[in-house]
Amino acid sequence: MATIKDFSALKGLRKQLQAEEQARAEAQAERLRNEAKLREETDIFRNSIGQVAPLRTKAADKAHHLPELPPPIPRQHIADEQAALLESLSDEFTVDTLMDSDENLSFARPGIGSDVLSKLRRGNWVIQAQLDLHGYRRDQAREALGEFLRQSRKRGLRCVRVIHGKGLGSVNKEPVLKHKVRNWLAQKDEVMAFCQARAADGGAGALVVLLKSSERA
Numbered sequence: 001m002a003t004i005k006d007f008s009a010l011k012g013l014r015k016q017l018q019a020e021e022q023a024r025a026e027a028q029a030e031r032l033r034n035e036a037k038l039r040e041e042t043d044i045f046r047n048s049i050g051q052v053a054p055l056r057t058k059a060a061d062k063a064h065h066l067p068e069l070p071p072p073i074p075r076q077h078i079a080d081e082q083a084a085l086l087e088s089l090s091d092e093f094t095v096d097t098l099m100d101s102d103e104n105l106s107f108a109r110p111g112i113g114s115d116v117l118s119k120l121r122r123g124n125w126v127i128q129a130q131l132d133l134h135g136y137r138r139d140q141a142r143e144a145l146g147e148f149l150r151q152s153r154k155r156g157l158r159c160v161r162v163i164h165g166k167g168l169g170s171v172n173k174e175p176v177l178k179h180k181v182r183n184w185l186a187q188k189d190e191v192m193a194f195c196q197a198r199a200a201d202g203g204a205g206a207l208v209v210l211l212k213s214s215e216r217a
Helices: 002-049 075-088 114-122 138-154 176-186
Strands: 129-132 159-163 191-196 206-211
Touching (some): 114 191, 114 206, 138 159, 138 206, 176 191, 176 206
Parallel strands (some): 129 159
Antiparallel strands (some): 159 206
């Protein structure tokens, strides 16, 4: 009985070995077929392009393509302009003694006739651009005002408006920025005159500024 069982086990083992041998043979045949196919495709590509030889060129004939570099940022120039701008508008300067004695606290440079201020108050000049300083801190407002005047002058503008607000949102409801803007404007040579805007143009929360004429204008 034990001999029969051993014979049956041996028979099963033989079948298992035959199956594994067949699987290995099939895998080997598949690998050979794939290699043959790859060689065939390679031969087709080589036959289609023919003989290939590298180009013989002189070193001087080779073009060297350098990557395009971004234009340099003139950081020092920008820093110098900003520094000059801040220095040109001092917080120590006060324009109170230069103001006209009217209720609008108008300003005009020496040599500017009273008729100029009268026309400015009446809106004789069309407002060509404006700067709104709401929400600006003092240093931000000073820098923004200087840049605005510089660009306006560069564009040949004559009449602009600066909105400084009435100071209702500031500490103690004091119009700090309102007084600062007047002092800064009086320090700029391109400013001929300024006055409080008409009610329709902002009233006590804005100034109308008359700039010098330029060659472009």
